[in-house]
Amino acid sequence: MLEIKDLHATVGGTEILKGLHLVVEPGEVHAIMGPNGSGKSTLSYVLAGREGYDVTGGRIIYNGEDLTNLEPEERAAKGIFLAFQYPVEIPGVPNSTFLNEALNAVRRYRGEEEMDKIEFIKMLRAKTKELSMSDEMLKRAVNVGFSGGEKKRNEVLQMAILEPTLAILDETDSGLDIDALKIVADGVNALRSPERSSLVITHYQRLLDYIVPDKVHILAKGRIQHTGGKELAHELEAKGYADFVGEAA
Amino acid sequence: MSILPFIEGEPIAGRQLIGQDLAWLTTRRQAGIERFQKTGLPTQKLESWKYTRLRPLDDTRYLPVDAGGTDISIDTVPSVGDVAARLVFVNGRLRADLSDISELPEGVRFDTLENVLAEDPLWVEANMGSVAKDADQAMLALNDAMMDSGFVLHVQKGKALTKPVEVVFIGGLTDQAIAYFPRNLIVLEEASQATLVKHHVGHGRAEYFANSVSEIAVGDAANFKHYKVQAESIHAAHVATVHTRIGRDANYEGFGLSIGGLLSRTETNITLAGQGANAGLHGAYMMRGNEHCDNTSYIDMAVPNTTCNQVFKGVLDDASRGVFQGKIHVARDAQKADGRMLNKTLLLSNDAEIDSKPELEIYADDVQCAHGMTTGQLDTTALFYLRSRGIPEALARNMLVQSFLGDALEEISDENVREVFLDRVVHWLPAHCFLAGEWKESA
Ligand SMILES: Nc1ncnc2c1ncn2[C@@H]1O[C@H](COP(=O)(O)OP(=O)(O)O)[C@@H](O)[C@H]1O
Ligand SMILES: [Mg+2]
Numbered sequence: 001m002l003e004i005k006d007l008h009a010t011v012g013g014t015e016i017l018k019g020l021h022l023v024v025e026p027g028e029v030h031a032i033m034g035p036n037g038s039g040k041s042t043l044s045y046v047l048a049g050r051e052g053y054d055v056t057g058g059r060i061i062y063n064g065e066d067l068t069n070l071e072p073e074e075r076a077a078k079g080i081f082l083a084f085q086y087p088v089e090i091p092g093v094p095n096s097t098f099l100n101e102a103l104n105a106v107r108r109y110r111g112e113e114e115m116d117k118i119e120f121i122k123m124l125r126a127k128t129k130e131l132s133m134s135d136e137m138l139k140r141a142v143n144v145g146f147s148g149g150e151k152k153r154n155e156v157l158q159m160a161i162l163e164p165t166l167a168i169l170d171e172t173d174s175g176l177d178i179d180a181l182k183i184v185a186d187g188v189n190a191l192r193s194p195e196r197s198s199l200v201i202t203h204y205q206r207l208l209d210y211i212v213p214d215k216v217h218i219l220a221k222g223r224i225q226h227t228g229g230k231e232l233a234h235e236l237e238a239k240g241y242a243d244f245v246g247e248a249a
Numbered sequence: 250m251s252i253l254p255f256i257e258g259e260p261i262a263g264r265q266l267i268g269q270d271l272a273w274l275t276t277r278r279q280a281g282i283e284r285f286q287k288t289g290l291p292t293q294k295l296e297s298w299k300y301t302r303l304r305p306l307d308d309t310r311y312l313p314v315d316a317g318g319t320d321i322s323i324d325t326v327p328s329v330g331d332v333a334a335r336l337v338f339v340n341g342r343l344r345a346d347l348s349d350i351s352e353l354p355e356g357v358r359f360d361t362l363e364n365v366l367a368e369d370p371l372w373v374e375a376n377m378g379s380v381a382k383d384a385d386q387a388m389l390a391l392n393d394a395m396m397d398s399g400f401v402l403h404v405q406k407g408k409a410l411t412k413p414v415e416v417v418f419i420g421g422l423t424d425q426a427i428a429y430f431p432r433n434l435i436v437l438e439e440a441s442q443a444t445l446v447k448h449h450v451g452h453g454r455a456e457y458f459a460n461s462v463s464e465i466a467v468g469d470a471a472n473f474k475h476y477k478v479q480a481e482s483i484h485a486a487h488v489a490t491v492h493t494r495i496g497r498d499a500n501y502e503g504f505g506l507s508i509g510g511l512l513s514r515t516e517t518n519i520t521l522a523g524q525g526a527n528a529g530l531h532g533a534y535m536m537r538g539n540e541h542c543d544n545t546s547y548i549d550m551a552v553p554n555t556t557c558n559q560v561f562k563g564v565l566d567d568a569s570r571g572v573f574q575g576k577i578h579v580a581r582d583a584q585k586a587d588g589r590m591l592n593k594t595l596l597l598s599n600d601a602e603i604d605s606k607p608e609l610e611i612y613a614d615d616v617q618c619a620h621g622m623t624t625g626q627l628d629t630t631a632l633f634y635l636r637s638r639g640i641p642e643a644l645a646r647n648m649l650v651q652s653f654l655g656d657a658l659e660e661i662s663d664e665n666v667r668e669v670f671l672d673r674v675v676h677w678l679p680a681h682c683f684l685a686g687e688w689k690e691s692a
């Protein structure tokens with residue numbers, strides 16, 4: 001279970017998150033919607049432990065443990081995964097090597113054995129196929145020369161391999177056509193289980209037709225301004241943010 | 250005091266020198282001494298030495314090589330593996346027991362300079378100094394005077410070496426500071442082909458000073474690949490001067506990997522002398538501690554329709570220092586010249602420093618030339634990206650350093666050599682925990 005209590009966070013000295021509360025129970029999918037610049041990506045970075053995103057108040061408790069002082073790799077090992085809004089290109093490092101290193105690192109950290117090479121390749125091929133990605137994308141350097149949609153799919157591939165217990169998807173739907181959107185949604189839905197939860201950050205209600213959330217939150221001005229069920233996303237789409245943001249401000 | 254204050258004793262008189270019965274060589278040595286006396290050691294007042302001071306030479310007195318120390322047992326000699334022949338020098342002396350030149354193809358001479366001076370002095374006389382002519386270069390003058398080792402590679406017209414030949418210079422392994430002066434003479438006649446790999450490595454903690462000169466003549470339509478690893482000890486000073494002349498439609502590919510040495514400098518002078526000549530001069534440098542690495546080059550595009558390309562990338566940690574000076578000169582009538590030069594450095598520490606000065610000097614009007622340089626730090630977003638996938642920070646940093654150097658190493662067209670060099674890079678990294686094998690597979 002993820003429990004965020006009165007979270008304050010600064011970026012470059014500016015306070016962006018200003019007392020954010022959020023509880024995600026195991027098995028739940030929560031959507032976070034909000035205008036540009038409202039702090040959605042900041043929240044995702046703070047959860048993943050990015051340097052320079054400083055928690056100045058409040059707590060982030062995950063499965064009973066305070067995450068605030070953990071390194072990003074430790075959080076990854078504890079099952080937290082962030083699908084980046086802007087995935088990073090790493091020239092010269094083959095995608096498959098990257099994926100293998102990541103999985104082995106997480107396994108080592110958890111005291112598990114590294115996965116056998118042949119077994120890994122088999123697993124990787126199968127997941128790649130499920131996401132309608134070509135094997136060729138495994139040989140290429142991480143995200144280099146990938147289209148916007150391919151980068152997003154590659155994020156979902158990483159998620160499928162690491163099998164996180166808390167997946168945070170930061171606008172994974174942006175820039176995807178409808179077919180790609182369905183593939184990405186299928187990837188996320190495939191991981192749904194009573195122990196796993198997701199935070200789906202999105203701008204558009206469209207993705208939530210495919211990944212149906214248990215709750216929808218509206219984030220603005222650094223706080224959750226409003227929480228509702230899946231119908232809230234439709235309401236937002238119709239009315240815009242102004243009403244919701246205004247009411248709590 | 251000796252005229253070479255950093256050398257113990259008289260430089261020439263009373264010493265056993267290679268080719269000492271040859272009058273022309275004695276004259277050359279004498280002229281070298283005289284030139285060096287005039288110039289002295291290069292100082293930072295010289296434009297080409299602006300960023301490098303030969304510090305260790307001020308504080309150390311080196312013994313010449315005939316002081317011995319060459320019979321030590323050596324268990325590992327670096328190699329790229331499958332080679333046609335190999336020469337190994339320890340402290341400037343040939344180690345026959347570690348060398349093998351018994352199976353050279355016909356039309357190829359590959360031997361020590363000493364042997365070739367004994368067997369074919371006229372050939373050496375005709376070729377030595379025909380490419381390395383710069384009278385103002387103090388380090389060339391010093392080598393002219395002091396040459397005590399080195400090799401000859403001579404490939405006759407139309408002949409091809411299918412496997413590389415390899416030369417290993419091992420320094421150190423003594424209790425005293427020593428100096429040695431390899432002189433290398435490489436002549437590829439018309440339409441011949443060869444690949445040469447040089448390893449300069451240090452053992453132990455001894456100080457040493459290696460001042461080498463290579464003269465390279467790449468004949469018309471010949472193809473020469475020239476690879477060098479400089480992994481000297483952290484007490485070593487390594488100064489190399491290279492002069493290369495590339496003929497019509499000939500191709501030269503050079504790559505220098507610098508991964509060790511208290512002070513190192515490689516000065517490369519290339520003349521693209523015939524139409525259609527092409528030079529690739531590339532390198533990677535990785536320094537830490539107080540190491541200083543200088544790559545200086547001068548490429549003269551002397552005639553029309555020549556091409557050259559330079560990619561130098563480096564990683565500097567701790568308080569290490571890098572210098573890149575590159576000048577491409579396009580002569581007045583050298584139309585259609587295509588020259589590129591790129592230097593990129595990654596600074597891993599706030600105390601590390603790079604002086605980068607790429608320059609173009611163009612006197613022709615119809616040319617395509619470009620140069621660029623960047624200096625940066627590890628990309629924090631990329632580092633976070635890798636770590637957010639569970640990859641520990643140290644490993645993530647290694648991956649990014651390898652990623653950074655990758656495209657320089659891509660310039661090595663010989664796959665086997667590239668693999669060995671990649672391995673060197675991986676082992677330079679702290680706690681080499683990255684999957685070197687897989688990285689190499691893909692590169
Ligand atoms: N590195 C940074 N330095 C300073 N301000 C930043 C930085 N990153 C984001 N911000 C600011 O934080 C606010 C929230 O940004 P972000 O979390 O990216 O919003 P969203 O993802 O909701 O569009 C914005 O006002 C943005 O300008
Ligand atoms: Mg965002």
